[in-house]
Structure formats: C-alpha cells, structure tokens
Amino acid sequence: MSRLSSRHLLGLEGVPKDDIVAILDAAETFREVLDREIKKLPTLRGLTVLNLFYEASTRTRISFELAEKRLSADTISFTKASSSVSKGESLRDTVQNIEAMKIDMVVVRHASSGVPYYLTKCMDANIINAGDGTHEHPTQALLDMFTIRRKYGKLDGLRVVLIGDVMHSRVIRSNVWGLKTMGVSVALCGPSTLIPYGVEMFDCDVYTNIDEALDGADVVNVMRIQLERQKAGLFPSQREYTALFGINKDRLKRLNRNYTIMHPGPMNRGVEISTDVADGDQSVILEQVTNGVAIRMAVLYLLSGRKEEA
C-alpha cells in the first residue's frame, strides 16, 4: 500500500535514497498547497490518524495535527497526562484499545528509544516516529533536508555541521543518517561529555572546537541545549557552553559565503544561538517550521498509499 519501501517511518537509518527523494518531492507539492488560500486536500479523507504523544511536545504535535487536517484525515490526540497510563495501563494495552476503535495511522512521540518499532509489533496501523527517546526524529531531519534542498537546489556535496548535545539528540541522529544517504558531508560538534562513546559508528567528522567545525561549512544546524544536562554535570555552566559552543556573529565568518543557519527549536536565545544570528538574513528557522507541515503531509500521504487529489 505504501508508496515507500516500508509501510512505517521508524527512523532514517537504512531508509533508501529513493524513499527520501520521494518524500522531499512530494513535500514540494504540499508546500505549494500551504501557500494557497484554501490549504486543504481531500487526500486522506476517511482515514483516522492517532497522535500518540507520551512526551510533551508543542511544535511537532501541532505540525502533525495540521498536516493531518490539511489532508482531511480524522484525527484523535492522546496525551499521557490525561490517560489511563497514569492508572498503570501498559503501552500495549493502551494502543490496542485505541486501535480497536479503528484507526489507520499512528504518529508516536515517546521518551523511550525504540517505541515506534515496538508499536509495529502491537498494532496493524502505519507507524510514524515523531521522536523516540534519544534515538531518532525522522520527520525533523526530513524537514531540515527539505529546507536545505529548497535553498541550494541540491543536497549532494554540501557540508552540514550539527552542533550541540550529540549524545542525547534524536534530531542529530536522524539528520546524520538522512544527510549521509543524500551525499552530504556531515560534521558533529559539541562538548566532549556530550559526544557519545562509539560516535565513530556515524562515520562523520567530530569536533569539540567549534571554529574548526565551522570552517568551510554551508549549513549550521544548532541544537537546543537542555538545562538538565548541566544539572546532571555534563558541562559546567550555560555561560561556559555559550562561550565555547554558542553561535554568534563572529563565528559566522568561518562559514561559506552563502551559509544557512538552522535550529529545530525551541531555542534558548543567547545560549546556543545569539538573537541576531537566529533572526538574521541567513536564518531559515521559521521556514523550517512551515516546511515541517509539508514534510509531514508528504509522509502521511506516501505511507497511506492513497492517491493524491491535489
């Protein structure tokens, strides 16, 4: 049924280039729809999508909900706080009960790595990973790639630097797999305490010196630094993080001329990124958010196996 090689999107590791290109191409169509006066298509009419959010999320949840509504799907939303999970119900029982009410697709966000895969063993629905623990966040990486491709007209041959908490970032993991599949040269940069043991397996350049990392880069994708990492003692202070890894105007000189600044949000302004850079001409941060809806429409559409009626 799916127009991709899999009926689920669990991550970008191992996803073939053809699938990624298919998603990015479809997203171009949907991106145009978003600029129309009437932003709605009947493509998923009659299908029901469950948004299963076990972990707090604002933009990803809204982005998926909007994408589903734009495609005329029926949607239901689940959040952990208001559910039977607090009464001790297992994840399997929760999702199987909801599925018994007849749903077709599931968008899942969960704090535990591997949950989207686990759901494929519990349910028949198409599963879309909206972020699992510190594992993957494939639609975020796809929208990042889509945004880059729109700007440069290509991905192949570019140099992208991903900066921040490499150890705990699911966005970085998905970006690494997706970008490398598309022929991008990927560099990772962050404090050595936030670079995971075994990082060699990503086969990327790894830096702890930001100036070296930025040298000759086209795109800088800055990740949010979480306060709890400092509390856990993984770096000494936010002040020091900003001094060593914060992206500010001075550091942009190292980049290629037609550089791009990205951030998956939410931003800690003045910590990992200065306001003038975040709001500068080369920043595509808000465009990423718009493109996110188009990418999620594309993924929903391609996994549903429905014909486009644009």
Next chain:
Amino acid sequence: MSSKKYDLAITGGRVIDPVLGFEKEASILIKDGLIAGVEAETAALRRTLKSLDPDQIIDATGKLVTPGLIDMHVHLREPGNEGAETIKSGCEAAAAGGFTSVCCMPNTRPRIDSQEAVKFVQDRAQNASARVYVAGAITKHIDGQELAEIGDLVKMGAIAITDDGHYVQNPEIMRRALQYARMFDIPVMQHSEDAFLCEGGVMNESAQSARLGLKGRPTAAEEIAVLRDIALCRITGSRLHVQHITTRRAIDAVRAAKREGIRVTAEACPHHFVLTDDEIGKEFNTNLKVNPPIRTKDDRNAVIEGLIDGAIDCIASDHAPHSAEDKDCEFDQAPSGMIGLETTLGLVKTYLIDKGYLGWADAIRKMTADPARIFGLPGGRLSIGSPADITIIDPDKKWKVKAENFRSKSRNSPFIGWTLTGKVYRTILGGRVVYEG
C-alpha cells in the same frame, strides 16, 4: 556382583568424570540413591545387568554420562515474584537443562539476608527436582550499607554471599565482607559493575548504544569493580568470585590475579559467550536486556578465551525469569535478565564444543567439578558412595528452542526459535530420574 540388587543401572554410555580423568564407555550402578559402581563395559557386566529389572536400566548407548550439572547462579524468584518462577518450577527447569544442583541468588523480596529466609528456601526446595543451595546477602536488605548476619546465614546453610544485581559500592564495606567471610571460608560473589558509571544504563556502551540512543553501561564499570575487589582480596586473603564476567580487561585482571596467587574465581554466562550487542539491533528486543549487558564481539571473544585458558572457572546461566507482561514494554523500562537453565547445555555444545573451543571434558568440568570445588559442594564427580546425581546427554541431537517447551514459568529467552545441538536425555537426582528428554 551378580547377587547384588541395584536400583538403577546406566549402561553403554560414554562416562565423563573430569575429576577422575575418566572418559570411556562404562556402566554406572546405583543403590539407595548413591553411586555403587562405575564399571567398564564388558560382556560379563552386561550379563549381570540382565538379571536386574529391565525398568531400572537406562540404555545410554551413544550418550554421554556425566556428573549432574551444577549452576551456581540462578534466580528462583521465590519469595516475592512467584508469577515469574517458583522454587519448584525453577528446579523443574534445572532438571530439564541437566542441572541437579543450583545456587539461588538472594535478591528476592524479601531478601535472603536472614536465617528465616534461608530456611524458607530450603523448606520449599524439599523434594524439588534439583538440589537448591542458597547464597545469602552480603549486606542487610542488599542496600550496600551494613553487613548481613553472615555467620547466621552460613550456620543455616548458605554456601556463599552476594548482593547480586547490586555492586557493593563502598570499598570499606566490601573489605569487611571479605574479611568476615574468610572466617567461614566461603566465597564472596560480586556483581562487578561500578554503580555510578552504570547509572541509568540499559545496554553496553558501544557503537550500538550510540546508534540506538540508549544509555550505555561502560566496560570500565566492570573493570574498575573487578580491579578494586582484587586489590581488596590481596590485602584480606579472602575468596572472591566474580559473577557473570563480560569484559576483556576484567578477565585479564582475573587472569593476572590468579597468577599472583590471589584467591579469585570467575564465571561466565552463555549469553555473554554467544551474543553481541549488535543483536539488539533495530528490534529493541527486551529479552536481550541483561545485567551486565551483552558486550561487543571483542569482549565475547575474550570470554571464550578466558574459558579456554582457565581464567574463567565455570559456566553459570544467570537464569533470570521475568513474566511476559514485565518484558513486554519499552526497552528502557524492561527488567534485566533472561532465562537460561534450559538452553545452557545446548549453547555450550553448539557455541563452545562444536566450534572447537572446548572439549566435552573441559566443558563438563566447568559445569560440575569446578563449581563444586569453588563452593565446597559434594557433587561434581562420580565417585562411589557419592549421591547419584547424573546427567545423560544426547550430544548430537539437534533441537529447536520452543517457548512452549520451557519448564520455567517464564519465557524470556532470546534463543527461542534457535536450533541447538546437544540435549539432555535424562537427569538423575539422588538415583531418581527427574527429567526424561
């Protein structure tokens, strides 16, 4: 001999007794639950046996006949988690795996840290299909703070002490435990992983943990723990037994300590010499979540090397049953452990013997004589007058691991569906057949 009536005779098998250095075709005669004779196969013997009731003869032609296997590291979950296993069901699983003796760990609920708790287990184990030995706790409540009443535990029959599942993090407490245990000449078994380095970790720290986004437990946590305890052994002269050893450098440390004359022994589990952390793969199979974790290929090879050269003394299953409900969840929330009593022998045959790493006699020694020696148990040999605990093995039988065939109450094995070679044919406990394969 012809006038003597035996209860049971095992004929025609290849008898292996690693202690006696015995490996040849022989018959074993059993009377009153004890071994009454081990006789080389002769025509005269076969004629004598014909005078016995045929029901009491087990024809072991083509089979291996060994001392009853001993597993020094099992979790029987009773008291506290009888849904996962009971002493009775655990012993049935032991018999099905060829084990006639097991040593149960004290991290039950309540803990086995008192005479009453030891007695409870012993009472429940009466008439079970395996002998159950008890390891008492090192510290009260297994919380690493204060020594349990070790003398009391030993008096009641505990054969060793351990806080298994938990490392005694405070070196001074561990030093005292070693010193105190020395009075009773029992080994102190240690789950060797520094707790601070393992905090929150759910698998081996490696390229795979980086890939899967799962928090890792570094090999250094085990190395530090083993090296520290060896240092404490050096100054106390006590006996340390490293449980489920998994890393190359920890094994090197044990090897070096043995060379130095320090009284340290170690055990390895089948899942650590068969599997690597690559297997967790994309499937996030919670049956592969164990403690200590499954390591990389290099560490797995080091475990095999340690078994070959004797740095690792024995093989133990770390049989850790969990209910299907408990394992059917998110990987990071699943409890650690897999069952092992019923697959250990097949895994040893398929992955150590068939691959040429160990001969049968060496493998059997690591599951009989060596654990008996370390823990001062009566079994592990086929000498006349000793209890007739015997395992008969069909060495070349291929079999498929099936969930429905487990005697254990739990099914948490990653080996379900695997084809193994080497299966238990009969398990005999005190002259009584407790398992027929």
